[in-house]
Amino acid sequence: MSPVIVDARRLLCPMPVIRVQNRVKELPPGTRVEAICTDPGALSDIPAWCRINGHKLIETRTEGNEYIIVVEVGEES
Amino acid sequence: MTRQRKAVALISGGLDSLLAAKVIQQQGIHVEGINFFTGFCVEGHTHAIRQKDRSRVKRNNALWVAEQLGIKLHIVDIVEEYKDIVLNPKHGYGANLNPCLDCKIFMVKKAHEWIAENGFDFIITGEVVGQRPMSQRKDTMPVVARESGAEDRLVRPLSGRNLPATLPEREGWISRDQLYGFNGRSRKPQMALAEQFGLEDYAQPAGGCCFLTDAQYAVKLADLWQARGEKQYEMDDIMLLKVGRHLRLRPHFKVIISREEGEGNFLQGYRKQYVSLLTTSHAGPLALLDGTVDDDDIALAARLVARFSQGKQAERVELTVTALDGSQQQLSVKPLTAEEIPQEWYI
Numbered sequence: 001m002s003p004v005i006v007d008a009r010r011l012l013c014p015m016p017v018i019r020v021q022n023r024v025k026e027l028p029p030g031t032r033v034e035a036i037c038t039d040p041g042a043l044s045d046i047p048a049w050c051r052i053n054g055h056k057l058i059e060t061r062t063e064g065n066e067y068i069i070v071v072e073v074g075e076e077s
Numbered sequence: 078m079t080r081q082r083k084a085v086a087l088i089s090g091g092l093d094s095l096l097a098a099k100v101i102q103q104q105g106i107h108v109e110g111i112n113f114f115t116g117f118c119v120e121g122h123t124h125a126i127r128q129k130d131r132s133r134v135k136r137n138n139a140l141w142v143a144e145q146l147g148i149k150l151h152i153v154d155i156v157e158e159y160k161d162i163v164l165n166p167k168h169g170y171g172a173n174l175n176p177c178l179d180c181k182i183f184m185v186k187k188a189h190e191w192i193a194e195n196g197f198d199f200i201i202t203g204e205v206v207g208q209r210p211m212s213q214r215k216d217t218m219p220v221v222a223r224e225s226g227a228e229d230r231l232v233r234p235l236s237g238r239n240l241p242a243t244l245p246e247r248e249g250w251i252s253r254d255q256l257y258g259f260n261g262r263s264r265k266p267q268m269a270l271a272e273q274f275g276l277e278d279y280a281q282p283a284g285g286c287c288f289l290t291d292a293q294y295a296v297k298l299a300d301l302w303q304a305r306g307e308k309q310y311e312m313d314d315i316m317l318l319k320v321g322r323h324l325r326l327r328p329h330f331k332v333i334i335s336r337e338e339g340e341g342n343f344l345q346g347y348r349k350q351y352v353s354l355l356t357t358s359h360a361g362p363l364a365l366l367d368g369t370v371d372d373d374d375i376a377l378a379a380r381l382v383a384r385f386s387q388g389k390q391a392e393r394v395e396l397t398v399t400a401l402d403g404s405q406q407q408l409s410v411k412p413l414t415a416e417e418i419p420q421e422w423y424i
Contacts, residue, residue, distance in 0.1 A: 010346050014114055014137055018154050048140040053149050
């Protein structure tokens with residue numbers, strides 16, 4: 001199943017985290033969310049947010065000026 | 078069986094809220110964190126924008142604190158609702174445009190609503206009596222509890238012994254003996270407690286974590302309100318005030334000039350909302366014109382921008398002007414001299 005896309009381009013920390021957090025709240029466990037960000041801070045903030053809130057970080061990658069963070073919704077979202 | 082009591086801690090990312098949450102956590106209370114994003118938060122933005130800051134280790138301190146405590150953190154976007162606090166603070170401003178008391182009341186009120194919605198029992202803040210001149214005084218701390226509606230469900234573990242007993246103390250959910258009696262502006266008690274808890278590497282934001290306490294930022298915000306003839310702002314406005322040099326050349330327009338590559342890249346994102354100028358014959362900054370401008374205004378702004386380019390000593394500097402509809406024209410101007418830039422232009 002293709003991931004749910006969260007477009008957080010041009011948003012600065014902590015807005016990308018907030019966008020992901022608010023989208024994840026609406027999704028069932030196991031769903032994958034792909035956040036597309038331009039603030040490099042998202043590369044550390046979204047994984048930290050996953051760790052403390054029980055979600056699984058699948059991957060982070062850089063594509064040009066964009067940073068892609070893929071998250072899997074945890075059981076207790 | 079006794080019900081597991083739950084508290085939400087206001088987490089700013091600084092030391093006091095970290096310690097306050099830890100003190101309550103150690104009493105067996107389930108603690109989660111809440112962090113409010115007002116748009117004026119210092120941390121993050123300037124790091125993200127300025128190229129030179131990117132070499133520093135970047136972290137969101139509220140997330141870091143939550144991770145140290147092993148608690149969940151709920152980050153809440155209050156940008157829109159917060160405008161009324163900034164524009165119409167019932168208790169007034171502090172030294173700059175900081176509505177600290179109204180801000181604290183508002184955040185505790187939001188936390189109070191949150192605990193009601195989420196089945197939590199009380200609220201924790203890192204407030205210390207006498208720590209801050211406006212919001213953390215002996216006479217204003219009861220105002221926060223009262224006007225937020227939190228009343229005795231608001232616990233300040235670092236100063237608890239200096240304050241009346243709260244509901245969690247009276248009900249025996251937490252022990253007053255294990256709270257602290259910190260008082261005044263000294264940071265030594267907090268640092269000693271941090272050491273006792275084995276905490277290192279915590280953030281120590283000087284003067285707080287809010288741009289509204291920054292004198293230079295407050296001047297720019299006041300200028301924006303004056304130029305527009307009304308106290309109002311949008312998210313883009315408050316973001317742009319954090320970036321670049323701001324020079325008001327005429328009452329009806331100002332120029333925002335990037336200071337380095339990272340700021341230039343950031344300002345690029347606003348080229349559809351503002352007339353922009355970019356030097357082409359010489360390396361130079363990207364500039365945005367904020368206000369309704371005519372050809373004379375653009376020509377004057379172009380001469381100013383040329384002054385901030387590598388061609389400041391050149392006879393002529395070429396620039397591209399991009400209008401709001403995306404159409405472009407080329408300009409060739411003589412850079413202003415240093416003497417031709419009045420100090421009053423700088424905001």
